Amino acid sequence: MTDLIEVIQNKFPDLVESSHSQCGDQTVVLKKEGLLTVMKYVQHEPSLHFNMLMDLTAVDYWAQLRKPRFDVVYHLYSTTKNHRLRIKVQVSEKECEVDSLTSFWPSANWFEREVWDMFGVKFKGHPNMKRILMYEEFKGHPLRKDYMYNKRQPLVGPVN
Amino acid sequence: MSEYSKLDVTQETIDAETEGMTINMGPAHPAMHGVVRLIMNLDGERIRKVDVEIGYLHRAFEKSAEQAGYLQVIPYTDRLNYVSPLINNFGYASAVEKLMGIETTERCQFIRVIMSEISRVSDHLTCVGASAMELGAFTAFLYLMKAREYLYELVEEVTGARLTISYVRIGGVKADFPEGFKGRALNAIKEVRKVLKETNQLLTRNRIFMDRLEGIGLISQEDAIAHGITGPFLRSTGCDFDLRKASPYWVYDRIDFDVPVGSRGDNYDRYLVRLEEMEQSMRIIEKAFALMKEGSIRVDAQGKEIPASLMVDEAKMGNTKGFWQFEPQVDPTLEGTAKKNQKAIYPDVEDKKEFMLPAKENTYGNIEGLMNHFKLIMIGHGTSPPKGEVYFPVEGGNGELGFYVVSDGTDRPYRVRVHPPCFPIMSALPKMLEGDMVADVIATFGSVNMIAGELDR
The missing domain is CATH 1.10.645.10 (Cytochrome-c3 Hydrogenase, chain B)
Known part of the structure; x- marks a missing residue:
């Protein structure tokens, strides 16, 4: 197995914040501004060739009082090289925005909408930043840790 | 164009602007399985544009999983892909096992x-x-x-x-x-x-x-x-x-x-x-x-095999003799009557913690079983995997079913994400x-x- 962390660290030494390979999952934490550069590289570099954005989600570390508050987590997979990589970007509550990857992988479209819906993290350049699982009139973002799980909201119909 | 030209129409009719018709399919449509809505824009019978609207069966699985212990998430996973629930079960358990090493x-x-x-x-x-x-x-x-x-x-x-x-x-x-x-x-x-x-x-x-x-x-x-x-x-x-x-x-x-x-x-x-x-x-x-x-068929939280004979729930097989007439006795030393037996079963594990609930006869029949059960179920007492994050994919019926589990070191998952x-x-x-x-x-x-x-x- 190639050490993907090393490849990325050598290529972009000042964009990588930290890295680990817990339980065998290779993980790179990137600086927010470096996301598009690195993603473009890992998608097109022939030795990496991550042609599939398998999963995109976020984790809210509010309960652990961590700052910046959110992690946006990307799981990449390459069907030709058969390897996986997890890339994370930390997002603060104040500037709750990351660059959208919809132009790289169309699968990011719905995943990013879900993250916006559930966590309230916006994606810059997304063509259709709408809620996906909840309805438009829903208030708040349910997977944030400060959204109480037993909080109730009336189901309201469309306004128009 | 070729299909149109078979009909007897003039060039003007062909070039004329047509107005699309918007048609709504679902969520209450029998072929949409009752839970998805397609908003289609049609040109005659041809589909120009489709919008898919989902979320009609959102049950907050991921939020619920954060409130429950690692063991208690399992019933929720049954309800993910309800046609092949076993695969979801195994996928989740394997993710947690990978997290625990x-x-x-x-x-x-x-x-x-x-x-x-x-x-x-x-x-x-x-x-x-x-x-x-x-x-x-x-x-x-x-x-x-x-x-x-x-x-x-x-x-x-x-x-x-x-x-x-x-x-x-x-x-x-x-x-x-x-x-x-x-x-x-x-x-x-x-x-x-x-x-x-x-x-x-x-x-x-x-x-x-x-x-x-x-x-x-x-x-x-x-x-x-x-x-x-x-x-x-x-x-x-x-x-x-x-x-x-x-x-x-x-x-x-x-x-x-x-x-x-x-x-x-x-x-x-x-x-x-x-x-x-x-x-x-x-x-x-x-x-x-x-x-x-x-x-x-099982290992405990340390990865040690549990012999099959230990986990047999005799009562479930109808062997209730000597069990349903069991009278709980309080030991004068308040140590529990079955403690020495328990020691004989697990001689070298001091704090025996595992994810397996004890057999029902133990839960109801002796204090150790009851405590074991209590310890697993009560918040803050269950088995806790180490801090970290893990992604484990299995091949589900429809494709890669991945579980991304984040642990903060407590007995409840910090975040469970399903890749559906x-x-x-x-x-x-x-x-x-x-x-x-x-x-x-x-x-x-x-x-x-x-x-x-x-x-x-």
């Missing part, structure tokens, strides 16, 4: 493989049967439901339930196969093969069926990969990505099977791929039964539908095998 026993892995493949066959049977029925082939649907019944009977026999099975435990499974199960399972496979042969004769070269499926719902391999599609859907486009081969988990690397691939990526290819996958799954089941050995396999497929649905006729929506949507339970979570 333990590996379950060999027999348990074989059990997981066999039960997963039974679920996969029933999943594909449902998909093929339902989509055939929606195209008018009702007989095929009844035949396939009959075949699925044989498999559900097996599932019921092993797990005690048909749908909400909760069969897995972290570090193992709830119970071993009952006596004589192997013979009955192999018999059931024989019956399923018979039914599949009949269905094959009914459908595969059926003129009407082929006309409805061939060349419809096309998607290229590049598009499928870019949309993150996995499973039989991706394999129908010619890419042979199958997690059981690409990164074998459990004992799949010891079992020989083929991965069927299509070539065009249309509805007919998807039907054929599913049909062949069922055959391969049954091959896996037969091989696994042949390779399987006797042994323990039909989510990316649904996001690519407009791409497949646009340009087709409105009647093809049923055929294409049927081949997606959308399961709202895992799509909306």
Whole structure:
């Protein structure tokens, strides 16, 4: 197995914040501004060739009082090289925005909408930043840790 | 243009601006399985644009999983893909096991493989049967439901339930196969093969069926990969990505099977791929039964094997003698009457913590069992995996089913994320539908095998 962390660290030494390979999952934490550069590289570099954005989600570390508050987590997979990589970007509550990857992988479209819906993290350049699982009139973002799980909201119909 | 020119129309009529009609399909439409809404813009009968609206079955699985202990998430996973709940069960448990750094026993892995493949066959049977029925082939649907019944009977026999099975435990499974199960399972496979042969004769070269499926719902391999599609859907486009081969988990690397691939990526290819996958799954089941050995089916939180004899719930088998007349006694030293027995069973484990709930007779019969149960269930007392994060994918009925579990070191998961396999497929649905006729929506949507339970979570 190639050490993907090393490849990325050598290529972009000042964009990588930290890295680990817990339980065998290779993980790179990137600086927010470096996301598009690195993603473009890992998608097109022939030795990496991550042609599939398998999963995109976020984790809210509010309960652990961590700052910046959110992690946006990307799981990449390459069907030709058969390897996986997890890339994370930390997002603060104040500037709750990351660059959208919809132009790289169309699968990011719905995943990013879900993250916006559930966590309230916006994606810059997304063509259709709408809620996906909840309805438009829903208030708040349910997977944030400060959204109480037993909080109730009336189901309201469309306004128009 | 060529179709229009056959009609007797002038050039002006052809060039005239047409106004699209917006038509709404679902959520209360029988072919939309009751839970998804397509907003289509039509030009005559041709589809110009499709918007897919999901979320009608959102039940906050991920939020609920954060409130429950690691063990208590298992029943929620039954309700993800409710046609093959066993695969979800095993996927979640394997993710937590990977997080804890333990590996379950060999027999348990074989059990997981066999039960997963039974679920996969029933999943594909449902998909093929339902989509055939929606195209008018009702007989095929009844035949396939009959075949699925044989498999559900097996599932019921092993797990005690048909749908909400909760069969897995972290570090193992709830119970071993009952006596004589192997013979009955192999018999059931024989019956399923018979039914599949009949269905094959009914459908595969059926003129009407082929006309409805061939060349419809096309998607290229590049598009499928870019949309993150996995499973039989991706394999129908010619890419042979199958997690059981690409990164074998459990004992799949010891079992020989083929991965069927299509070539065009249309509805007919998807039907054929599913049909062949069922055959391969049954091959896996037969091989696994042949390779399987006797042994323990569980490990504890340290990764140590728990002998099978310890976990037998005698009361469940009707051996209640001496148990239902059991009188709890308070030891004068308040140490508990069964403590020395407990010590004899686990001589070298001091703080014996595991994910397995004790057998019911112990919970109700002695204080140690009750405390063990209490300790596992109460918040803040259960077994806690180390801090960290893990992603574990398994091959589900529709593709890669991944569990991303984040632990903060307590006994409740900090975050559980499911990568639902039909989510990316649904996001690519407009791409497949646009340009087709409105009647093809049923055929294409049927081949997606959308399961709202895992799509909306």
